[in-house]
Amino acid sequence: MPTKIAVISSLAFRDRLLSIAQEMENIQLEFYIYKMPDETPQLMKQIKPCDVLLLSGTLPYLYAKPLLSDWPIPWTYLKQDEVAISTSILSVLANQNLQLSQLSIDVMNAQHIKNVFNDIQYEGALPFIQEINMERPFDQIYQKHKQLWLNDKIKFVITSIHSVYDALTADEVPAMRMHDPNSSIIHCLEQTMALSKMTKSESARAVVGMLEFSQSTEDDQLVLQQIVEATHASYQKIDDHHFELFTTFGHIQNAFQHHLVESFFNITKDPIKLTFGYGGSILEAQKNARQALNFATPNVVYIMNENKELQGPFPNQPTILSLQTKDPYILQMAKETKLSPLNISKIMAFSVSRQSLQFTAVDLAEYLQVTRRSTERILKKLVEHGYAKVIGEEMSYHQGRPRAIYELNFSTYH
Known part of the structure; x- marks a missing residue:
């Protein structure tokens, strides 16, 4: 079975990742696209059952960080490092015929740029550097780049923020996105798949x-x-x-x-x-x-x-599993499917507890401790409302109809 990776990214990064991932085997990507990286926590609530979560950069990781300590599946993120910075600077110098002092760059960690220049023993004029701060609106970074360009202090911008790149190009300010080398992205995908396999092995x-x-x-x-x-x-x-x-x-x-x-x-x-x-x-x-x-x-x-x-x-403070829930997502599902909120919560727990994303009615019946007929009625309601789908049939060596194989089609990480 392929490793199913949920990816939270921008639209531009999705296109790039798809072109790279098609050369890899046993991988399935499910994308959750943001316009701004601060949408990441909300997108995490929409993720359907998968093996592992990949955040496409340091910015979405920082927005997701408060949720990750309780995240039920393994996760990782594509880190911005000296390789991405040096590759991006080299690309500009090679293709734009510019000096380093004519660049404006925003990065997650300004020390990375200094490390690059120290490694090549560069002692000339430095580019304009902005360090990204989560408390600082991205519009301020954009305005700083643009003002430097309007004052003719720079000729080109390298930005780590996709929305800043879009705004600069709309204003016809020469710019490029920070470029993660293909090798770095491939390595990240390989590490993500390995993390999933290691976690499954640990769980077993x-x-x-x-x-x-x-x-x-x-x-x-x-x-x-x-x-x-x-x-x-x-x-x-x-x-x-x-x-x-x-x-x-x-x-x-x-x-x-x-x-x-x-x-x-x-x-x-x-x-x-x-x-x-x-x-x-x-x-x-x-x-x-x-x-x-x-x-x-x-x-x-x-x-x-x-x-x-x-x-x-x-537990240090004993609690009893509540028969009620205030989660609006679960309440809406319960209203649509006519299933109890408790049953929906149990189905979510069933999904998180399993290593495989696929299951049969028998698997779910054993977990819920109800009859197969009752489970099939539950699954029928989920399928009718698009919260589950039949993806195949289980080969049977006994008489009787084959068992349908299901996969849930809603976020179970609440």
Whole structure:
């Protein structure tokens, strides 16, 4: 399956990236285009299920930064560096027959330009340099470039901001966009694909859990089943009070992220101890989980990682998964599809928890813990309103109709 990359970029960068990416295999680009980079946070809310997010430059990255700490999939961005700056300056000098002192340049970090000149031991007159500041309106940068040109102090502008380039060219001020070399873009795409694969590999790491009941009660089986479902685990019974769970790192992270762990402790009044162990092998993870159990306190979760670091207790402030939501996006979907906001939230969590973007009704039914018929009714409503689409059929070696393969068609990263 190709790596599906969501790209937030300008229209000009999209065209360039498409021309470069067509030479690469196993890559699928989905674009979210801004007119101004400050639109990036809003575009992030529109991203449909994908493997990894690529921000096309430092500016969209800086606008996205407050959201990235909680972003559920891997992300990266194309950094402006000395290579892009030196390539752009060389292009102007070679094609425009100008002196460096006749240029005006805006960059994310002025030190990068100084590094370029230091590397080539240049000691002549410098170009006019503007360092981009997030607090400074882009129009001020544009006006500074234009004023230098009107005063005949410069002959050409190199800008890192696409909207500034558009404004300058509209005023017939000679200008070019900062030029990222093809090799840098290819390298960035390769790194983005590698990041996606590495994250999937990390998510598939084996995790072992230890569940200890203080005494046998009628609620034990219900608690065990809830934990197994929330963490997508298999289990084995050690004795009447101890069970061993087997799952993956990705499923554990998803359970914590979507507050699926807290509800375990509300089922019974009797104390429960729950720990998880991470490791390079199942045996190591098993050993760490058992060691963590020695430090565990009732009704919270502790984790022992491969570095023998005890993490916890989780959660620090217990919360219960709300049956209501104030998210207008989810409420609008619920109104259109006649599905409950809770079901839509669960479908979003289902999407984020999976490594594959494609799924069957059986996959979703197992996650929602409802019948296949109920799941097919949910999917029918999503398809009818354009929130999901059928992309194929699963080959079947048994009698009966083939299973449809679905892909969600709405943003699940809320």
